[in-house]
Amino acid sequence: MNHSAPATLADQPDLSRFADVRSWIFDLDNTLYPRHTNLFAQVDVRIRDYVQRLLDLPSEDAQLLQRDYYRRYGTTLRGLIVEHGITPDDFLEYVHDIDHSPVEADPRLASAIARLPGRRFIFTNGSRLHAEKVMARLGLGPEFEDIFDIVRADLLPKPHPDTYARFLSENAIDPTSAAMFEDLARNLEVPKALGMATVLIVPRGTEEVLAETWETEGSEGAHIDHLTDDLGVFLETVLSGIPAA
Structure with a gap:
């Protein structure tokens, strides 16, 4: 090429x-x-909800922080670990608890x-x-x-x-x-x-x-x-x- x-x-x-x-x-x-299966959209919503619950933020602020961490750290999880010291197990279990049937x-x-x-x-x-x-x-x-x-x-x-x-x-x-x-x-x-x-x-x-x-x-x-x-x-x-x- x-x-x-x-x-x-x-x-x-x-x-x-x-x-x-x-x-x-x-x-x-x-x-x-x-991508049109839109499966990851479910994960995206649950990540936002997790951030909102963890940090007691309004939904819009949680979404902005989620996006910021995703871009800067590669995953929102990595950002939460670095910035807030969370452990991953609860996060991973929660955000991947979705309906996989669209696949x-x-x-x-x-x-x-x-x-x-x-x-x-x-x-x-x-x-x-x-x-x-x-x-x-x-x-x-x-x-x-x-x-x-x-x-x-x-x-x-x-x-x-x-x-x-x-x-x-x-x-x-x-x-x-x-x-x-x-x-x-x-x-x-x-x-x-x-x-x-x-x-x-x-x-x-x-x-x-x-x-x-x-x-x-x-x-x-x-x-x-x-x-x-x-x-x-x-x-x-x-x-x-x-x-x-």
């Missing part, structure tokens, strides 16, 4: 790089399921992931239990070797470089033969610097997306190798170019 030009859905770069990938690393929320089974995605050569991982700033519930709804599970969640990350979220280092070390992954799939461009900067192929999952072209402005920043950066609005179709395209074992 010529990094002087941004990746676009209409102008995908050469996919041959994926022939050498042996570790496939997936974010969870808004990556393995599409629908995705046989096409499950089949594509199962056929990827090598090892598969989930690397999320959420909790393991939340990841397992999402995976069950999607029809995923045994294909993945590990779920590396925020607790495994010692509560230090992506995009902190130490968290990527911990993940790679614990799973003995060579980043130069890895690919990472994410819905936040800033979470792909470190992977690209380490030598991974990077894929940004973007909303469908006609979708109305309610997201923080900063969340969409960087999608045209040189650290993004590929863009896709359909992960299953993208993986099928990648697989079509990988010689059968």
